[in-house]
Amino acid sequence: MIRFSQVSKRYPNGHDALNDISFFLPKGSFTFLTGHSGAGKSTLLKLITLTELASRGQVLVSDKNLSKLGGNKIAAHRRTIGSVFQDHKLLEDRTVEDNVSLPLVVAGVDHSEIRRRVRAALDKVGLLNKAKRYPITLSGGEQQRVGIARAVVGRPKILLADEPTGNLDPALADEIMQLFLNFNQVDITVLIATHDYRQIDRFDCGILSLTNGRLQNHEGDNA
Amino acid sequence: MVKVWFARHLQVFFETLGRLWQTPVASMMTTLVIAIAIALPLVLYQIVTSVDRLSADWQGAPQISVFLKTQTENGPIDPIESGQRLLQNPMVEDVQYVSPEQGLEEFSEMSGFQAAIEALPENPLPPLLIVFPATGEDNMASSQLADQLASLPFVDTAVYDQQWLYRLTAMVNVVKRAVVVLAFLMGAGILLVISNTVRLGITNRASEIEIIDQVGGTRTFIRRPFLYIGAIQCLLGTLLAWLVTGLTLYLLENPVAELATLYQSQFSIGYVSVPVVLAVTVCVTLLGVLAARITVDRYLVKLRPS
Ligand SMILES: Nc1ncnc2c1ncn2[C@@H]1O[C@H](COP(=O)(O)OP(=O)(O)O)[C@@H](O)[C@H]1O
Ligand SMILES: [Mg+2]
Numbered sequence: 001m002i003r004f005s006q007v008s009k010r011y012p013n014g015h016d017a018l019n020d021i022s023f024f025l026p027k028g029s030f031t032f033l034t035g036h037s038g039a040g041k042s043t044l045l046k047l048i049t050l051t052e053l054a055s056r057g058q059v060l061v062s063d064k065n066l067s068k069l070g071g072n073k074i075a076a077h078r079r080t081i082g083s084v085f086q087d088h089k090l091l092e093d094r095t096v097e098d099n100v101s102l103p104l105v106v107a108g109v110d111h112s113e114i115r116r117r118v119r120a121a122l123d124k125v126g127l128l129n130k131a132k133r134y135p136i137t138l139s140g141g142e143q144q145r146v147g148i149a150r151a152v153v154g155r156p157k158i159l160l161a162d163e164p165t166g167n168l169d170p171a172l173a174d175e176i177m178q179l180f181l182n183f184n185q186v187d188i189t190v191l192i193a194t195h196d197y198r199q200i201d202r203f204d205c206g207i208l209s210l211t212n213g214r215l216q217n218h219e220g221d222n223a
Numbered sequence: 224m225v226k227v228w229f230a231r232h233l234q235v236f237f238e239t240l241g242r243l244w245q246t247p248v249a250s251m252m253t254t255l256v257i258a259i260a261i262a263l264p265l266v267l268y269q270i271v272t273s274v275d276r277l278s279a280d281w282q283g284a285p286q287i288s289v290f291l292k293t294q295t296e297n298g299p300i301d302p303i304e305s306g307q308r309l310l311q312n313p314m315v316e317d318v319q320y321v322s323p324e325q326g327l328e329e330f331s332e333m334s335g336f337q338a339a340i341e342a343l344p345e346n347p348l349p350p351l352l353i354v355f356p357a358t359g360e361d362n363m364a365s366s367q368l369a370d371q372l373a374s375l376p377f378v379d380t381a382v383y384d385q386q387w388l389y390r391l392t393a394m395v396n397v398v399k400r401a402v403v404v405l406a407f408l409m410g411a412g413i414l415l416v417i418s419n420t421v422r423l424g425i426t427n428r429a430s431e432i433e434i435i436d437q438v439g440g441t442r443t444f445i446r447r448p449f450l451y452i453g454a455i456q457c458l459l460g461t462l463l464a465w466l467v468t469g470l471t472l473y474l475l476e477n478p479v480a481e482l483a484t485l486y487q488s489q490f491s492i493g494y495v496s497v498p499v500v501l502a503v504t505v506c507v508t509l510l511g512v513l514a515a516r517i518t519v520d521r522y523l524v525k526l527r528p529s
Contacts (some may be wrong), residue, residue, distance in 0.1 A: 051437070091430070104443050109227070
């Protein structure tokens with residue numbers, strides 16, 4: 001599903017964020033991406049969403065070479081990925097349901113179909129009763145669940161999360177992780193960046209560990 | 224899919240209207256600036272084209288009025304014989320004699336001063352030869368011929384009648400050129416105003432744009448609301464411009480009619496024609512879309528992965 005081959009990323013300021021990274025994540029796998037702050041976790045996720053381009057090496061997602069994509073193909077590629085951010089990235093001036101519907105609106109989905117799928121997604125994260133609320137009136141955990149609903153509403157093949165539990169207390173963090181596990185059971189490839197080792201120990205799954213932009217051990221690596 | 228596309232456009236249209244409504248003062252200012260930028264050259268254009276039409280009507284065949292002396296050192300002058308002599312000049316096509324009596328009669332008919340004229344002890348008008356030059360449209364040659372005729376010993380003065388009309392035409396041409404230049408400047412002004420409005424809109428919605436970009440919104444999708452801002456602002460500006468232009472021309476109507484009566488003319492400025500209204504409306508709206516598009520695209524370059 002996701003394959004990195006000798007990928008390096010150097011930012012324009014000359015900083016090497018990633019160095020010679022190779023790994024493979026099969027379809028339906030559930031993987032944690034760990035490492036200290038500044039290790040390159042966010043950068044790695046950004047290479048998958050094509051927010052950043054690799055400086056060297058190849059990133060293949062669903063057998064597509066990302067460096068070959070341009071224009072509307074980039075947008076189409078992003079629609080196959082659901083992203084969850086540590087700071088939620090919700091629109092404060094839109095209701096919960098309008099936030100969740102955004103990926104479907106940009107995909108040109110029919111209005112009635114949008115309503116149906118938004119309700120289903122909100123139901124999965126347990127926020128159906130708060131569809132008309134504004135994000136600001138929700139707790140941090142609830143806002144993160146809105147972010148997750150938005151990430152899965154478009155039925156992506158890949159679910160990426162960048163420190164989704166970073167700002168949450170342990171009980172809420174467990175809840176959120178459980179949500180990701182549920183989605184993984186419907187054959188979505190899940191990759192979660194976190195430095196919450198408590199979570200990693202709770203689950204039996206693949207781990208990609210980064211230190212200063214280099215991969216340490218690669219469990220579940222077939223590359 | 225077409226239905227969804229259409230619904231999306233309609234939704235963006237009303238969303239954009241709503242956004243403009245949320246900042247009424249800023250939107251009104253933009254609309255007003257655009258309206259002025261359109262109305263100013265348009266009123267000038269309307270005036271100048273009417274004057275141009277008028278001078279074309281008045282043009283007629285060029286003629287020179289040659290007023291004769293009645294007496295020289297060599298004795299009295301025979302106007303008919305003088306006319307014959309003028310005809311020998313190859314530049315003169317035809318000569319027509321207007322006697323002082325004829326002249327006075329014509330004048331009293333046209334001016335309405337019959338009573339005053341009858342009270343005159345004697346006819347004050349000199350004999351007149353109307354010369355039709357063979358110079359055609361050549362204004363310079365006609366004017367030179369008038370000078371040449373004026374220097375003849377039996378001629379008092381020679382006036383090239385169309386001279387002032389040519390001056391008017393030359394002036395109209397200057398103003399016409401000025402209107403074109405003004406229109407371009409105002410067009411550039413509209414471009415800048417829209418660009419500025421759109422840039423402000425982008426700044427206010429930077430986080431929204433970023434999120435839409437992240438969830439897979441295409442360039443077209445991101446661009447659309449801003450193109451609507453450009454189109455709607457320009458359309459509103461044009462509509463207001465028609466109001467301003469119409470009102471200005473209406474206010475000019477009476478004074479111009481009065482002025483025209485003084486010159487015994489039917490001259491009126493009139494209103495801007497429908498094709499011009501439509502053309503300007505469409506062009507300005509497209510200009511707004513273009514300005515918005517250039518501005519958004521300059522911003523979108525930054526969203527491209529690097
Ligand atoms: N846009 C950027 N320009 C320059 N350097 C960057 C940029 N983004 C991240 N970095 C640097 O790259 C390194 C990895 O960053 P990041 O991927 O955010 O790490 P993590 O998410 O693991 O904390 C850090 O040293 C960071 O300062
Ligand atoms: Mg990070």
